[in-house]
Amino acid sequence: MDEILSVKDLYVEYTSDKGILGKKQIVHAVNGVSLDIKKGEILAIAGESGCGKSTLAKAIIQLEPAKSGEIIFEGQNTLKFGRKELKNFRKHVQMVFQNPYSSLNPKMKIIDTLKEPLQINTKLSNAEIEKIVEEKIELVGLDKSCLCLYPHEFSGGQRQRIAIARALVLNPEFILADEPVSALDVSIQAQIINLIKELKEKFNLTFLLITHDMSVIKYLADRVAIMYLGEIVEIGNTFSIFNNPKHPYTKALLNAVPKIGKRLNTSNMLTGDLPSPENLPQGCKFHTRCPKVMPVCRESEPPVVKISDSRCVKCFLYNNQDS
Numbered sequence: 001m002d003e004i005l006s007v008k009d010l011y012v013e014y015t016s017d018k019g020i021l022g023k024k025q026i027v028h029a030v031n032g033v034s035l036d037i038k039k040g041e042i043l044a045i046a047g048e049s050g051c052g053k054s055t056l057a058k059a060i061i062q063l064e065p066a067k068s069g070e071i072i073f074e075g076q077n078t079l080k081f082g083r084k085e086l087k088n089f090r091k092h093v094q095m096v097f098q099n100p101y102s103s104l105n106p107k108m109k110i111i112d113t114l115k116e117p118l119q120i121n122t123k124l125s126n127a128e129i130e131k132i133v134e135e136k137i138e139l140v141g142l143d144k145s146c147l148c149l150y151p152h153e154f155s156g157g158q159r160q161r162i163a164i165a166r167a168l169v170l171n172p173e174f175i176l177a178d179e180p181v182s183a184l185d186v187s188i189q190a191q192i193i194n195l196i197k198e199l200k201e202k203f204n205l206t207f208l209l210i211t212h213d214m215s216v217i218k219y220l221a222d223r224v225a226i227m228y229l230g231e232i233v234e235i236g237n238t239f240s241i242f243n244n245p246k247h248p249y250t251k252a253l254l255n256a257v258p259k260i261g262k263r264l265n266t267s268n269m270l271t272g273d274l275p276s277p278e279n280l281p282q283g284c285k286f287h288t289r290c291p292k293v294m295p296v297c298r299e300s301e302p303p304v305v306k307i308s309d310s311r312c313v314k315c316f317l318y319n320n321q322d323s
């Protein structure tokens with residue numbers, strides 16, 4: 001599989017005024033992330049709230065400015081794009097957000113919401129645009145009669161289908177889906193998950209899936225990257241990560257997933273809260289919570305170790321011979 005997009009050593013920082021006495025502080029949201037996203041795959045980014053996964057997705061589509069690094073799409077660094085090139089890039093890369101209600105304009109009929117990206121980005125006639133809109137709404141499992149309704153007239157699951165249809169109207173190659181099912185009722189989540197899977201298989205679409213829900217990842221993702229305090233600490237095929245997690249943080253995340261008929265395994269449970277990204281710990285950023293912490297972990301940053309062709313772990317417990 002060829003790479004559709006590569007992120008190289010990406011840093012994203014922003015200023016927060018939530019410090020002591022309102023003093024401004026630097027939030028280190030993404031800290032040196034490098035990863036490749038292959039054409040036609042679903043790569044999931046997993047981690048606790050506040051680990052930087054949504055900021056990473058927004059930085060890829062340039063809704064958040066990057067401090068440094070590269071984002072390579074079709075051989076070009078998108079961080080160097082001017083306005084025209086960026087507009088063209090965003091036709092190829094679309095985003096689906098967590099809350100479909102806030103991502104749809106409540107005052108616009110669905111037909112106008114779906115027509116808008118085509119009116120802005122193409123020179124198609126109104127009849128051609130309406131034909132595409134009807135195709136896309138049917139593609140996400142809704143009847144075209146719903147096009148003349150407003151967002152409030154739909155359920156949460158239907159609104160997320162509409163948000164996905166809007167992301168599809170420009171025929172993107174790559175979709176960033178940020179917690180696409182977490183705002184939905186459990187009974188509806190499976191429908192949207194299956195829709196994403198169908199779209200990927202039917203159109204060879206590539207997805208970057210941002211989620212904290214490990215069961216969604218297990219069902220949907222081809223590969224998974226585990227993120228902690230703005231860093232990727234482990235990346236690999238979903239099957240191998242779920243069956244043989246290496247990084248102590250990955251083990252803790254997987255142990256926290258309830259399994260029917262089994263007692264919760266507390267041996268690798270995390271204690272303590274995620275440290276603040278304003279005050280990153282020295283050495284390994286996970287050392288304040290790691291059950292396997294060693295003296296070296298408090299002083300030095302662990303290397304990224306390639307333990308197989310498709311698997312990397314950032315931890316002192318592993319070396320290149322140890323898989």
Ligand code: SF4
Nearest residue numbers: 284287290297315316
């Ligand atoms: Fe734990 Fe040390 Fe590995 Fe960090 S480097 S995850 S603290 S063992």
